[in-house]
Amino acid sequence: MNLSNLRPAKGATKTGKRIGRGTGSGLGGTSTRGHKGAKSRSGYSRKIGFEGGQMPIQRRLPKFGFKNINRVEYKAINLDVLQRLAEARELARIDIRTLVDAGFISSGQLVKILGNGAITTKVDVEAHAFSKTAEAAIQAIGGTVIKLK
Secondary structure (H helix, E strand, O other): OOHHHOOOOOOOOOOOOOOOOOHHHOOOOOOOOOOOOHHHOOOOOOOOOOEOOEOOHHHHOOOOOOOOOOOOOEEEEEHHHHHHHHHHHOOOEEOHHHHHHHOOOOOOOEEEEEOOOOOOOOOEEEEOEEOHHHHHHHHHOOOOEEEOO
């Protein structure tokens, strides 16, 4: 055996249909396109969503909802996350850069600190927004809250 006589296994390949090569082939004449109509013509392409003339689904269903262009989306970080971060890295200040480095947010995301969990370590926290309970909890242990613009 060498490269010149390699062949696929028997039955592993099929010869393609040779459409439109005369009536003797059995696939001549209309070339598997049927008789007349748009689909038999060259250049035919069905429009996206076309359902054969029936009212398409995107026109049967009503429009709904809207996108608020003024929406501000924050990444939520809870107090217990800040506590673990402060203990693990022995930090006195947690800012956006610290959260990015720890993998909690990606750069460019806005951060809101929420009050779920407890914080026992005195830390200065810098974020874009704070819930009232989170702000109260941080200040209760002697930490400071710094709101970014």
